Amino acid sequence: MSDLINSASLRLREIIMDALGRLVAEEAVPTVPLPSFNIEIPADKSHGDFAANTAMVCAKALRMPPRKIAEMICEKLVLEGTIFEKAEVAGPGFLNFFLGRSWFSDVVRNVLEEGENYGKTELGKGKKVLVEFVSANPTGPMHIGNARGGAIGDCLASVLQWAGYHAEREFYVNDAGNQIEKFGKSLELRYLQLCSDKGQQLIAQYKDDTDKLCSVIYEGSGEGGEFEMPEDVYLGTDIIEHAKNFYDINGKAMESVSEQERRKALVDYALPINIAGLERDLKKYRIVYDNWFRESTIHAKNETKLVVDKLMEAGKAYEQDGAVWFKATEYGLDKDFVLKRSNGLYTYIVPDIAYHYDKLVTRNFDKAINVLGADHHGYVPRLKAALNALGVDETKLDVVLMQMVRLVRNGETVKLSKRSGKAITLVTLLDEIPIDAARFFFNLREANSQFEFDLGLAIEKTSQNPVYYVQYAHARICSMLRALAEEGINVPESADLDLLTDPREIELIRHLASLPKEIDLAAKSYDPAKITKYAIDLATLFHRFYDACSVKNAENEQLRDARILLSVAVRQTLRNTLEILNIDRPEKM
Incomplete structure (x- = not known):
């Protein structure tokens, strides 16, 4: 399990410390304790692949301007034989470092070698x-x-x-606890209503239509209604349905027993059904x-x-x-x-x-x-x-x-299921939209942000739908490889990956390399949304590469083979990110 970005960062810290050591040995700077410094990845890649603020944080201790310190460090850097190609001093004293071409080739090889394990790290150490x-x-x-x-x-x-x-x-x-007491009271009241004269009339009237029976009783539950209920109970039609099913089994036999015995019997009947339903519905949700x-x-x-x-x-x-x-x-x-x-x-x-x-x-x-x-x-x-x-x-x-979720359709807030007309629950939501969309959409934003779930977008088969967009990138690679195979062009065992020099290829490879880091960041911050963002960005970078850099009609066979392997590495990385999210990886769309 390799993290080439982390390895490069650690190696760079050693290179900078070695340069500082040379300056101390030559007495060009005083021998004093130096503060720790940061190595970061610049957002603007024209500033290099890595940037260090070493000179900035050491200025006070060394009693020199940061720019001068940076220039002195730069002169003492030994990059020959390392993965770094060059270093530059920028602005008031930042050190910018540029990776050599071989590092990018190593990234692609690393993805291909680690395969389904690519991205896994040892951050947790088995805790x-x-x-x-x-x-x-x-x-x-x-x-x-x-x-x-x-x-x-x-x-x-x-x-x-x-x-x-x-x-x-x-x-x-x-x-x-209290909610089970409330559950038992709610069931008992509905059961006794069914045992009443009015309840018996409805049972006879709607003997083959339990949904209608429950609906009529529910509509009469308000103040002054024939099936009025107090405030401290559950009013859902699911309670009425449980009471009706219990009645179908026991008839009016439990009407004459004590309240305690009746409530216990109803809870003992309905609660296991509900718990089994929770487990069943969550399994449908792939949990x-x-x-x-x-x-x-x-x-x-x-x-x-x-x-x-x-x-x-x-x-x-x-x-x-x-x-x-x-x-x-x-x-x-x-x-x-x-x-x-x-x-x-x-x-x-x-x-x-x-x-x-x-x-x-x-x-x-x-x-x-x-x-x-x-x-x-x-x-x-x-x-x-x-x-x-x-x-x-x-x-x-x-x-x-x-935070709360707001369901919308066509820009309007939605509270009822389109199919059932009832309040939207997990079950009715999954009747309306694909499971993949639900799992992906709910992880589009970090948990502590309010989220607007667009039900219309979730079923769209367009690039505007983020989960469709990511899955399409995976399917597009699979389709490309099938088409090449039909023409006798198979995935090569190896290729000269140093030929991948187009800026779009480099940008794509750089993103491939960042998966282990993103997984660690997601684990540290308890934020799976970092993985959905990573997947969307990877799909975007692949589409951009594929539209600009022909694979089949590359300038020569060597470059074609290198691009095939890059595409296979992208497919593997997309597979791994979607596996983390437990979302399907379609090969055709």
Whole structure:
């Protein structure tokens, strides 16, 4: 796994330090400690392939003008036998370095040799990372926020794997607590409505049309309606459908049992169906989790009590008015917060504290990463403070906060599915647009930026659709190679890659070389959008090269073969970036 840009940067630092060493040995500059300097890749390639600010940062220590220092360093540089061709002094004292032609040939060879592993790095050194994402409430369907969180979380885990981490994906199933109580109450009310005289009439009237039955009951759910529901329940038609299916199995048998028994029976019936549905729908979205961690296991092991007891024993919590409070102000928060209410019930954050203690201590992950909605911004400091109080390094928990998605079609905000007429969920979204488009589009912007998802653009088969544009570049290379093979021109085993000197070829190769660096940057910043941008830029550079530099009708066979291998290297790199995103790599379009 080679990163030729990083290798070149490291080698350049050695070359500059050697030049400084010669200046010190010749007593041309004083022997004093020198500050560290940066080596960067200039945006304007006329300024070289690399630039160093060595002279600028050393000016104070050496008591000389930066320009003079740069010129002195430049005179002592030894570039012969290195990958660098020349160096120049620019502006007030920047050092610009230009790579020799052989380096670009090495890049193409490196891509071809590493093949499907090209781009992988060792940044993570095998550290264990747990990425938790989606973790949708199992009481109803997944919404568009879950769709964005799913694409971001899954691709982030993939980026981390490519960067050398041992990354696992986890779904936290909220199968206990207040939302399950609310779920049970909602199901019970709908079941009893079906058992009522009016419900029985509707069942008889719509015995072969469950959708219509659910619709009629839903429409009568408002204040004063025949199927009026209180405010503290779930109102979706999915609840009515569960109650109807439960009724079909049990009839009115559960009408006469206790409320507790009835609610338990309904939850025991509907919750497994919902959880199985979550797993099924996410698999359709190409997301497969390593772990499905149930909140109920925390309660079964009494881990909520254990963490509160630990905080009390450590003097980080106290009792007041019959409740247990966490000393949050000791950790920089505005006020303390309740862990256990005076009625003996734990607050919602306690199972989460126990869950993250399990991640970082019991299961010993080196890092836990949560992908959450932006509405959790106030919750994160509370969770970190509690972990800190439990002796857990809070920096081991990182949170990616995700902004809202706005769905648009023809410039207008969209809230209902075009096909079903219902609110757009993950499932109805994937009925309207390709999975590839959903996964790519949701990773076009970093998570903390608001995103406008153009449903019309997502189904377009034009260069304006970014995922189509990238896939077309891959298919275009495949088609070109097939056409050449039909004429007896096959992919050569080797070629004189030093013949690739056209500026468009050089620019394309330079971008190929940057994939390992981009993967590392995406892993460090938890931003898979860097990979979609890389893929779009690579497709653009290939189309530009292909339109200007003929492969089939190159000036000679040697150049033709070199361009064929360059195209194969681009195809491989496109494949790898699309694999990271788990998006199809079509060979025909």
